[in-house]
Amino acid sequence: MKGISTWAAVIIVVIIIVAAAGIYFVMSSQGGHSSTTTSTTSTTSKSSSTSTSTTTAPPQISASIVAGGSTFVNPAMQAWVKGFESKYPGIQVTYSSTGSGAGVNNFLQGAYDIGATDVPPPSNLYQQMTQKYGEILTIPDVVGSEYIIYNIPGFTGVLNLTPDVIAKIYLGQIQYWDDPAIKALNPNFNFPHQKIIAVHRSDGSGTTFVFTYWLYISSEAWRSSGVGYGYTVNWPVDQLGNGLGGKGNEGVTAYVKQNPYSIGYVEAQYAIANNLTGAAVLNPSTGEFVKPSEATIETALQNANLTQLPSSLTVDMSNYLSVFMNVKAHNAYPIVSFSWLVVKVNYNDESKAEAIYLFLKYIVTTGQTELPAGYLPLPSNVQQLVLENLKLISYNNKPVYTMVS
Amino acid sequence: MKIERKRERIFYFLLVPSSLVVLTFVLLLGVVVYSSIPALDRFGLSVYTKNVWDPVNDQYGGLAAIYGTIVTGVLSAVISAPFATALAVFVNDISPKKIKSFMINLSDLLAAFPTVVYGFWGLLSLGPFLSHTLFAFLGSLFGLHRITNGPSLLLASIVLAIMITPFASSLLREVYSQVPKSVDEAVYSLGLGKWELVVLKLSYIKRAFLGAYALAFGRAVGETVAVSLTIGNVLNISPNLLDPGYTIPSLIISQFGTAYGIQYNVMFALALFLVVIGIAFVIISRLILRVRL
Numbered sequence: 222m223k224g225i226s227t228w229a230a231v232i233i234v235v236i237i238i239v240a241a242a243g244i245y246f247v248m249s250s251q252g253g254h255s256s257t258t259t260s261t262t263s264t265t266s267k268s269s270s271t272s273t274s275t276t277t278a279p280p281q282i283s284a285s286i287v288a289g290g291s292t293f294v295n296p297a298m299q300a301w302v303k304g305f306e307s308k309y310p311g312i313q314v315t316y317s318s319t320g321s322g323a324g325v326n327n328f329l330q331g332a333y334d335i336g337a338t339d340v341p342p343p344s345n346l347y348q349q350m351t352q353k354y355g356e357i358l359t360i361p362d363v364v365g366s367e368y369i370i371y372n373i374p375g376f377t378g379v380l381n382l383t384p385d386v387i388a389k390i391y392l393g394q395i396q397y398w399d400d401p402a403i404k405a406l407n408p409n410f411n412f413p414h415q416k417i418i419a420v421h422r423s424d425g426s427g428t429t430f431v432f433t434y435w436l437y438i439s440s441e442a443w444r445s446s447g448v449g450y451g452y453t454v455n456w457p458v459d460q461l462g463n464g465l466g467g468k469g470n471e472g473v474t475a476y477v478k479q480n481p482y483s484i485g486y487v488e489a490q491y492a493i494a495n496n497l498t499g500a501a502v503l504n505p506s507t508g509e510f511v512k513p514s515e516a517t518i519e520t521a522l523q524n525a526n527l528t529q530l531p532s533s534l535t536v537d538m539s540n541y542l543s544v545f546m547n548v549k550a551h552n553a554y555p556i557v558s559f560s561w562l563v564v565k566v567n568y569n570d571e572s573k574a575e576a577i578y579l580f581l582k583y584i585v586t587t588g589q590t591e592l593p594a595g596y597l598p599l600p601s602n603v604q605q606l607v608l609e610n611l612k613l614i615s616y617n618n619k620p621v622y623t624m625v626s
Numbered sequence: 627m628k629i630e631r632k633r634e635r636i637f638y639f640l641l642v643p644s645s646l647v648v649l650t651f652v653l654l655l656g657v658v659v660y661s662s663i664p665a666l667d668r669f670g671l672s673v674y675t676k677n678v679w680d681p682v683n684d685q686y687g688g689l690a691a692i693y694g695t696i697v698t699g700v701l702s703a704v705i706s707a708p709f710a711t712a713l714a715v716f717v718n719d720i721s722p723k724k725i726k727s728f729m730i731n732l733s734d735l736l737a738a739f740p741t742v743v744y745g746f747w748g749l750l751s752l753g754p755f756l757s758h759t760l761f762a763f764l765g766s767l768f769g770l771h772r773i774t775n776g777p778s779l780l781l782a783s784i785v786l787a788i789m790i791t792p793f794a795s796s797l798l799r800e801v802y803s804q805v806p807k808s809v810d811e812a813v814y815s816l817g818l819g820k821w822e823l824v825v826l827k828l829s830y831i832k833r834a835f836l837g838a839y840a841l842a843f844g845r846a847v848g849e850t851v852a853v854s855l856t857i858g859n860v861l862n863i864s865p866n867l868l869d870p871g872y873t874i875p876s877l878i879i880s881q882f883g884t885a886y887g888i889q890y891n892v893m894f895a896l897a898l899f900l901v902v903i904g905i906a907f908v909i910i911s912r913l914i915l916r917v918r919l
Contacts, residue, residue, distance in 0.1 A: 236649060316742070324883020329886075329919050416773045423859035423876075425681070425884025448682070452884045455680035459860035462869040464861030465777055468880055475749060476858075480775040 280624070281311045282574035286407030288324055289317035290324015291427060292469070293488050294560045297596050298337065301588045304424075305580055306409035312576045321427035322452050328563050329353065334577060336566050337565040339365060339427020340434070341538035343451075348537075356566035358614070360607045361536040361559035362547075362584050364597040365519045366489035367432055367498030370474065373398065373412075374481050380508045381406040383503040384555075386437035388574055390484060391419050391436070392446050393458040398482060406510075413482075420476045425452035431542070431558045432486045438543050439505050439555070471573035489513060490595035502556065506549040515597060517554035522600045524550035525557075530603075534610040535566060566613050574616040581611050656902065664897045665891035674897045679861050679877075681885075686892040690861040692899060693873035698778055699847040699903075700856070702786035702838050702865070710791045710842075711835075714798035715824050720741045730799070737792035745855035748785035752776060753856060756784065761868055777858035780867040785845045785856050794842040801834035802827060840911045844904055850875040874900050 263310070288298070297319035302314045319327070319355065321338040328336025329350055336342075341359050344361050350357045369387065371380055386402050389395040395402060399412040422429045433450035436443040458464040465480065467473035469492040477485040484500075492499060494514070499513040511517050525545045531538075538561065544555040563582065568574035585607045588599035612622045669686060674688025678737055711735065717726045733835075755777020761780065765772040788874020805827045813823045859880060874896045885893055 234641075236642075236645070303918075319885035322886060323740075326884075327888045342907070420775055423854070423880040425881050451682040453679070453681045453881060455678060455682070456860070459862050460858075462771060462862055462864055463773055464858075464860045464862070465774060465870055468854055468859070472855075476777065479749065479754060480773075480777070482773075484747070 232459075234572050235277045251405070264269055277331065278522050279422070281570050282309065282575050282579070283311040284315040284404045284570075284572040285315070285581060286334050286573070286576055287332070288313055288335035288337060288562075289315075289319050289327060289333050291321045291560055292318045293321075293339055293427065293490065294337050294363055294364060296490075296593045297588075300591050300593055301584050302579075304587065304591055305583045308583070309576075309579060312580070314580060320425065321430070322425045325364055325563065328465050334564065334573065335580075336386060337560065338428040338563065340542060340558070341561050341562050342563060344537055344539050347539060352591045354565045354567075356535045356613070358392050358534055358564050358610060360534055360562050360564070360581065360585070360610060361599060361603060362588075363560045363592065364518065364522060364599065365427075365558045365560045366513065366554060367428060367435075367486050367556045368489055368492035369484065369486055369498060369502060370477050370486045370492065370497050371500055372477050372481055373410075376410055378409065379498075379510075379512055380500040381503070382404065382500045384505060385442050385604060387484075387502075388436045388440035388443035388446075390417050391421070391456060391464075392417075392442060392448070394442065396461070396463060401534070417481040418463060418465055418476075418480050419456070419458040420465045420467055420473050420480070420483050421456055422453075422468070422473060424468050424470075427452065428470070428486065431556070434542055435546050435556050438466055439547060441456070445620035461585065489518065491597035502554070504547055504553060504555040506547045506555075507551065507553070509552070512554055513554050513556075516598055517552050518557055521545055521548040521553035521555070521557040524548050524553055525598075525600075527606075529600050530606065532606070532609075533613075534607070535613065550621050564614070567618055568614075571616040571621070574614055574621045578611060578621050579615075579625060582608065583613075628838055635717050645687060646811040653687050657900050658894050658901065661894035663891070665888060665895040668888060669892070671750045674899060677861060677863055679907060681889050684888055686889065687879065688874065688892070688899070689894045690863045691856060691872045691877045691896060692814060693876045694779060694782075694857065695847055695873040695875075695900070695903070697867070697871070698783045698786055698842055698853065698873055701780070702790060702846045703843050705787035705790045706794060706842065707839065710798055710838075711828070712794035713791070714802050715810070717799055718802050719820065719824060719827075730796075733792040733795055737796060739850035741789060741849060741852040742855075744785055744789050745852035748852065748856040750778065752785065753781050756781060767867060770866050770868050771887060774870060777856055777870050778868045779857060781862075781869045781870075782853050782857035782873070783867075785852055788848060789852060790842040794838045794846060797841065798831070798835065799837035801838075805830045836911045836914060840907055843907060845871075847900065848875055849873075850879040854879055861870075884917070888908075 227560055230464045295316065298316045302316055305314060306312065307468065316587065317466060321340065324333065324336040324338045324341045325346055327333045329346060345619050346358065355601050369382060373380070381392070383406065386395060386406065389402070395518050396416055397414055404412060414578050430450060433448070438449045446457065465476050465483070467476040470487045473487055474497065477483045487497065493515065501510040503510045505508050513582050522545060525548050529544050530541055542558060545559065547555045562576060564581065589604065591596055612620055614621055672687055674692060675689055677689040678685045679686045688765060717729050757776045761772060764770065809827060809830070810823060813826060853873050854876035857873060857876060859872055859876060860870045861872050862869060864871065878893050878897060881889070882893055
């Protein structure tokens, strides 16, 4: 019997260790603050002693970067990672497509070196980040836009919509397709008396954030409703039983295709890649109805007033979401925005700082020429702005760009 | 003697995984309770009694999801019960030997299908079909509001029912086949027919029936993907089953990725409610079993 009891003791000890490790892992992934600070202080002392030997910066930097977030940017990111890793074989980049909110969240928790999000981190999260990491860079990496898609049997041509009409549909104030407001915009089609099914995202998403933010700045009806804007909002149309929530762009598209008399919003890149037709949307700045296409989105970018953007991207960028929306120019599509990357400015690990600088530089220069179908590159003036700001990335408060270039 | 000892040791060693079940349960429950405390602290029970989901203003109440979870869970069990019972009776007492094994294999295969397949099939094929037939009929019969071409509480319940039927039926058919042969002999010797035999045998397995449906209900209530694809995902409490709705698991799978702050904790509070529903269901079925059937 003695043999069995020692076995039992060993097994119990193993179980306790596994359980303790499990609990520790769970706790640290939730809180995590204390453990990360202690580990960073320990690396400071180590790397400062080795820094003298590596200042000559060999072209082969060995580091690994963990990035993740936005599902929208994922196809572009995979292309960038592939191109970048073949240029710098010593640097390993992993990107997980977990959603914008998770990108920001995991960056804040310390799980990601680079957080990707379709909208700049909201002010409260930005403050938490600066408290934890010091300065934060929020840089645009690719252009985003949204299509309003619809399913009206028998309808041909292009549906015209204004921000107010779209807002009122999602607020449940316009419930039927033959509403006078819709008929006035599309006098050539005899709309049936059918309820409008308003399809929105069921998962928290940057797409919803951009869509609701655009409604917020463009429609008085939306502002006064108090719904506001965010990754997920409290859709008033749902309470009437006229809403539907689809998961991801593909979920929204499936619901719109399946349900006659429905309307929805999807990422432009997804719409272009899948040949979806978007409604022509009124640009309130010009009074024109503009059909979404690569050309009209491009027009909005070219004519945006970039002096509105701050020269330093280390500020809270959530105030600058509207720079590319409702651009005042002929044929400028109104719902245009950026997708963003969030990174720390100062690092305690020299090779990591250099690797992140090189990767981000690659994204805004070479990466912009290697975009998959449906993506639009950053305008050259924005590229310049980002490149200037990347020079802030530093190791122990010394900028790293001089060491690698 | 020595060999015996060694074998005994190995035997005891093999029992270790069973203790891991307890450990897993305790750890999981611990995490769920620990993470839901901030939400319960802040909102109290209104997390369960209010219907609002507003991350913009940080207001949360999952009543619509709780309503949808219970409705789809109960409805799918009710819809599935006659089919599962019929299948169990058929393969045991009615069908020829060859068809029997074919049916059993087929239904076991169905039980092993990934749920996302059921979800897409429900969304793309079954939904539009039912919408034009059954839902249109129900809608005009009762004068119900019906706008979607499928996605609704009823569609989700039907898809769930189809998913849990093979599972419930496999449990039922095993128990049904355990009813002693002497019952068959007695019934036939009295000159009674198949119908009387089946009714009598079913009365023997009433308890097993409850047990099987406690498990099947648990499956239905915990399902995420298939429900998320067919229910419409809107926070709407409507007695009209043709309206879209939400369930707790589909809400969690939809929003967990972007939840931060208190929303994260609210998710766990709702998961805790799911655990409570599960435990309550087990207790209720035990209580029913105590009453002599």
